[in-house]
Amino acid sequence: MDNRYVETDRYNALKLDNQLCFPLYACSKEIVRRYKPFLDELGITYTQYITLMVLWEEKNVNVKELGSRLFLDSGTLTPVLKRLEQKGLISRQRDSRDERNLIVSITDEGEALKERAVEVPYKMAGCVKLDRDDAGELYRILKLLLQKFGE
């Protein structure tokens, strides 16, 4: 038997092309990078954008709740929230009933930005050219994975 082409490399699992994590990491970065021109128009970053997404739905949340929704900790969120506050898009104030909690709220200006942000998902749709089935499958599997991480 001619086994010149039979792969017997014990390092196979270490090849970049055999990784599942790497294309995940690369795709994630690439998509975030493609958001940038659209988010630049709004004067915000991707992390600021997803933070606002939560606040556009909730109005008031504390840092802990925000962190669990976004998979981010206070070390990341604190400076992000300070920048959003400086831009006038959110306000930060302690909960008078429990001073440990910081209540983050959307401002009128932040609410107004939502009107311009509604365009972003449609603009992005033109950048991610997956057909409906693949996009649906990708979404399903990623959500499943996130759910398993939460267990």
Added chain:
Amino acid sequence: MDNRYVETDRYNALKLDNQLCFPLYACSKEIVRRYKPFLDELGITYTQYITLMVLWEEKNVNVKELGSRLFLDSGTLTPVLKRLEQKGLISRQRDSRDERNLIVSITDEGEALKERAVEVPYKMAGCVKLDRDDAGELYRILKLLLQKFGE
């Protein structure tokens, strides 16, 4: 017709739960985070790990080639490579035939680390509990997406 539950919210596309990018971004971060304990044992970060993966396969590459394989630019790679050099895992030297190119090579010490790194993918397999079909589908779609990005 009772349409109390018919969603007519024009902001639907802005909901975090309707995003494809967000679970991609969150899964990517979560998996990289789960690599950390295993990579800590080797004294390297995830970015350093994927950089070494290329060098374990290639022996010599310049920064441009490395960047195109890893989807990283020199702004990211230059400091990463300096740290790997400080650890003694790689060497950096200019190409005498074209001094613009920096040739990155694996050292004996870097090659030796491969022996310990072979365990990492198997340890990680226990952290990402997708069944074979879903893992395969995820891989297929992500590679397809990366390919479309390259066009």
Added chain:
DNA sequence: TGTAATTTAATTGTGCACAATTTATTAATT
């Protein structure tokens, strides 16, 4: 051959991302 254009890394500046620690506040337990 000399100048302009191109190519390759490095540098600079901003903003995450996260582990580990600290500080402030509240809750639980003597």
Added chain:
DNA sequence: AATTAATAAATTGTGCACAATTAAATTACA
């Protein structure tokens, strides 16, 4: 009531990630 434990956010320190610019070397071409 005083002490201890638990909780929430902020701080600190390290390491990416990337856009924009710079510097050095090479190539194109006038």
